[in-house]
Amino acid sequence: MAITALKDLDDAMAIDFGDRLNLDIAMPPLTPSPTPLEQDLLVNRDVLPWVVQKFGGTTVGKFSETIVEKVAKSHLENHRTILVCSARSGETKALGTTNRLLQAAKEALTSNSTGFIDIVNDILEDHLNAASNLISNAYVLTDLNNSLREECTRLEKFLGATRVINELTPRSKDIIIGMGEKLSCRIVTALLRDRGVDAEFVDLGNIISQDFDTANLDQEFYDDLTSRMAERIKECGNRVPVVTGFFGQVPGSILCSIGRGYTDLCAALLAVGVGAEELQIWKEVDGIFTADPRKVPTARLLPVITPEEAAELTYYGSEVIHPFTMNQAIRASIPIRIKNIQNPDGDGTVIFPDVMNRDLSPLGKSMTKLFSENGYYSDMTRRHPIAVTIKNNIIVLNIHSHRKIMSHGFFASIFAALDKYGIVVDLISTSEVHVSMALVDVAAEQDLGKALKELNALGKVDVIPKLAILSLVGKQMKNMVGIAGKMFNTLAAAQINIEMISQGASEINISCVIDECNADMALNVIHAELLSSVALGQ
Ligand SMILES: Nc1ncnc2c1ncn2[C@@H]1O[C@H](COP(=O)(O)OP(=O)(O)O)[C@@H](O)[C@H]1O
């Protein structure tokens, strides 16, 4: 059989490898679905409003029991619930299943290495261990173990096929990482059943129509996807869907077009599809704070934040939610709530558009009261910044034009060179013959060297490494006289040198570039002077 490309896992399963692979994963026969649990199961009851609950990798890895006992079950009293899960991680995302799958993909392309088989076996072992620690019902456990083994065998075959054709397309990489969400959702589904909830595993790996004619992720694409997701959820009937946060063959590949953390977006699309009352993103932090609470001990929890502010914070280093999530949920008027799995009763932070607030406030006191009761506080008129954030791993490129006067096409040539190598600029500042650009240092690992060669033809290029972008965010900042002065004076008083300044491109963000070694100090001094309760007179 000639192998040219792998479209999906079934392609790989169809290939006969003979004894090329060491398939030492035992495959006991499948046992029937659990019968002892089928009476008195909790279900999604018709007519109740929907809520979509998304759980990140470390949350599923460490708190599966809490997810089932304290979150899912209690919401079933008043809501129909959809659970969306990421791949399991342990203490950190860096050591999580998705990263290990990416490593396995790399190993599969390394000649004479059987490393990918070891990684798959490790992943399987971790999931089997988690299963046996969590599940008490023998039927449920046997069923789960069989499905975990089967998924891992398919994965191993797929990686083996990748190795035979010696090619890892972005699409194959997507299929490989998608396995992480499948394994994790299989465990959560089984755990729900074990604890008396009638749950159904929903694999969205093939949900995207491959006939859909789009190279871009435009709104038409998302609308088609949300209706497909809604259809799939309907098929679950009254069973509680446990949905893979991986949603398949995205044009341009999920890793390239959406990037890591895609599960938040998946949950938002599901919420839109079913018209959910609320989208909940469960994390290990109480919500969005005025600064990263790990770095600024006095940071305060924000009860409400606008989608624009949340997106800006996420983009500039406070990675609480994937930036694409907001657009989809908010355009459908679905509030997003960030909640803490270790504090399920807390109100969290609600991401809520201020246009709604503006529309509702003329309706008077009763609506304002309703807002407060729901946690959608009407404090959107605050006239101060709301948070400070830091993005590390930044480099600055300074380009001095060879010409004394800015020539026509100088900027166009710079951006053409960057675009050619897929390099994204975070901040830019210009004078007549000088351009400064701040970008994330991962770009350096890609093709920055090649881009630099082309930029050198346009002017003298200096590269300054080990920097950080400090951003002050708040939707009312455009109206605050003197706020930039206060920010830069505060940094000056702390002897922190500013490499580059950018204000104005986004009306809700003032950013500057500083030395990475000053990042934590800068966060703390800015927080103390501009965001602390004392500074705000609260
Ligand atoms: N402004 C901020 N508010 C809340 N968390 C922030 C902020 N900035 C950075 N963080 C960090 O983002 C992390 C995200 O939460 P976590 O639940 O650990 O992530 P994940 O669900 O992706 O595993 C937290 O560890 C927190 O310290």
Ligand SMILES: N[C@@H](CC(=O)OP(=O)(O)O)C(=O)O
């Ligand atoms: N597992 C994927 C998708 C994801 O959304 O993860 P998390 O929810 O843990 O950020 C990743 O690691 O990127």
